[in-house]
Amino acid sequence: MRLMVTGGLGVNGSWVVRELLGRGHEVAIVENRADTSLIEDVAEKVELVVGDICDGEELTRAVSRLRPECIIHLAAFVDCESNPGTAISVNVGGTAAVCAAAVAAGVRRVVYTSSKAVYAPATGKHGFPAYEPISEDDDLRPVGMYGITKAAAENVMEWYGRNSAVECVSLRFATVFGPGRLQRHSGPINTYSSMIELPASGRAFTVEQGGDERDDIIYVLDVADAVACVALAPEPPRHHAYNVAGGRAVSVRDFADAIRRVIPEAALEVGPGLNPMKMEASYYMALDGTRMEEEFGWRPRYDVDRAIRHYCELVKSRLS
Numbered sequence: 001m002r003l004m005v006t007g008g009l010g011v012n013g014s015w016v017v018r019e020l021l022g023r024g025h026e027v028a029i030v031e032n033r034a035d036t037s038l039i040e041d042v043a044e045k046v047e048l049v050v051g052d053i054c055d056g057e058e059l060t061r062a063v064s065r066l067r068p069e070c071i072i073h074l075a076a077f078v079d080c081e082s083n084p085g086t087a088i089s090v091n092v093g094g095t096a097a098v099c100a101a102a103v104a105a106g107v108r109r110v111v112y113t114s115s116k117a118v119y120a121p122a123t124g125k126h127g128f129p130a131y132e133p134i135s136e137d138d139d140l141r142p143v144g145m146y147g148i149t150k151a152a153a154e155n156v157m158e159w160y161g162r163n164s165a166v167e168c169v170s171l172r173f174a175t176v177f178g179p180g181r182l183q184r185h186s187g188p189i190n191t192y193s194s195m196i197e198l199p200a201s202g203r204a205f206t207v208e209q210g211g212d213e214r215d216d217i218i219y220v221l222d223v224a225d226a227v228a229c230v231a232l233a234p235e236p237p238r239h240h241a242y243n244v245a246g247g248r249a250v251s252v253r254d255f256a257d258a259i260r261r262v263i264p265e266a267a268l269e270v271g272p273g274l275n276p277m278k279m280e281a282s283y284y285m286a287l288d289g290t291r292m293e294e295e296f297g298w299r300p301r302y303d304v305d306r307a308i309r310h311y312c313e314l315v316k317s318r319l320s
C-alpha cells in the first residue's frame with residue numbers, strides 16, 4: 001500500500017515510517033523541515049515533500065500527486081501553552097486541511113494521532129491510588145491548550161468521517177517514551193526517556209519527586225505498531241477513537257527498578273510522592289485498551305523490561 005505520513009521526521013513519525021517500510025509498504029512524508037536525522041537509516045527509501053500542512057492548496061496538490069490510500073497524520077505543534085494561536089492553527093487548522101485534501105484526492109483513510117490529553121484530568125477513581133482505567137467513552141474535558149487542540153482536531157476528524165467517504169479515525173496515545181524524544185523535545189515530558197537514555201550513556205539523572213505516581217506508559221515502537229495496524233486494517237474502523245495504551249499503570253519507582261536491572265550502575269535517583277513531571281493538572285492515568293484489542297487484535301509487544309533493554313541497546317549502538 002502507498003501511505004503518506006505527515007510529521008514523519010518527528011519522534012513517533014520516524015518509528016511509524018520504519019514500521020511501514022519494514023512491512024513492505026511505500027511511504028511519502030510531508031514535513032515542514034528537511035532534517036532527516038531521526039530516519040537516517042531509511043531516508044533513501046522514502047519520498048520527502050517539504051511543505052506546511054496549514055497551506056491547504058499546497059497540501060491538496062501534494063496529496064493528489066502522491067495518491068496515498070491512507071494518510072497518517074502526526075504533524076503537530078506541541079508548545080501550546082506559550083503559543084495558543086499557532087497551536088490552534090497547526091493542530092486544528094492543519095488537521096482540517098489534511099482532511100480536506102484527503103477528500104479532494106479520494107484518500108480512503110486518515111489516521112490521526114491524538115492523546116490522553118483530551119480526557120479530563122485524572123481525579124477521584126481515575127487518579128492516585130486506584131488509577132481506574134479511562135475508556136474512550138469517558139468525559140473529554142481537556143484543560144491544557146495541547147489537549148484542547150487535540151480534542152478539537154478529533155471533532156474535525158469525526159465531522160469529515162460523517163460527511164465524506166473518507167474513513168477518519170483518531171488514536172489516543174498514553175505517555176510515550178523511546179529513542180528520539182531527547183533529540184526533539186525537552187523538559188519534564190521527557191522524564192521516562194531521560195531515566196533510561198541518560199544512565200545508558202553514563203550520565204546521571206534525578207527525578208526530584210513522584211516515585212509513587214503511576215502512569216500508563218508506552219514504548220514508541222508499540223505506538224508505531226498500533227498506528228500501522230489501524231492504517232492497514234482491511235475493514236473500516238468501527239469507532240472514531242481508540243486508546244493506545246501500554247496496558248498497566250507503572251510507578252516511577254518500579255520503572256527505575258526495572259532500569260537498574262538492565263543498567264546496574266545507573267546513576268538514577270527518584271524522590272518520593274506524586275507528580276514527577278510537576279504538571280498543573282494530573283494527567284497520570286491508566287487507559288483502557290480493550291477496544292484496540294477487541295477490534296484490531298492489537299496489544300503492546302514491549303513490556304517495561306523488554307522496552308528498556310531495546311532502548312539501551314539502541315543508545316549503546318549509537319555511542320559505539
Ligand SMILES: NC(=O)c1ccc[n+]([C@@H]2O[C@H](COP(=O)([O-])OP(=O)(O)OC[C@H]3O[C@@H](n4cnc5c(N)ncnc54)[C@H](O)[C@@H]3O)[C@@H](O)[C@H]2O)c1
Nearest residue numbers: 007009010011012031032052053074075076113115173176
Ligand atoms: N508523548 C508523545 O509523544 C505523544 C503522546 C500523545 C500524542 N502524541 C502525538 O503524536 C504526534 C507526533 O508527536 P511527536 O512526539 O513525534 O512530535 P514531533 O514534534 O517529534 O513530530 C511532529 C512533526 O511534525 C512536524 N510539523 C510540525 N508542524 C508542521 C506543519 N505545520 N507542517 C508540516 N509538518 C509539521 C515537525 O517538524 C515534526 O517533525 C503528534 O500529533 C502528537 O500530538 C504524542
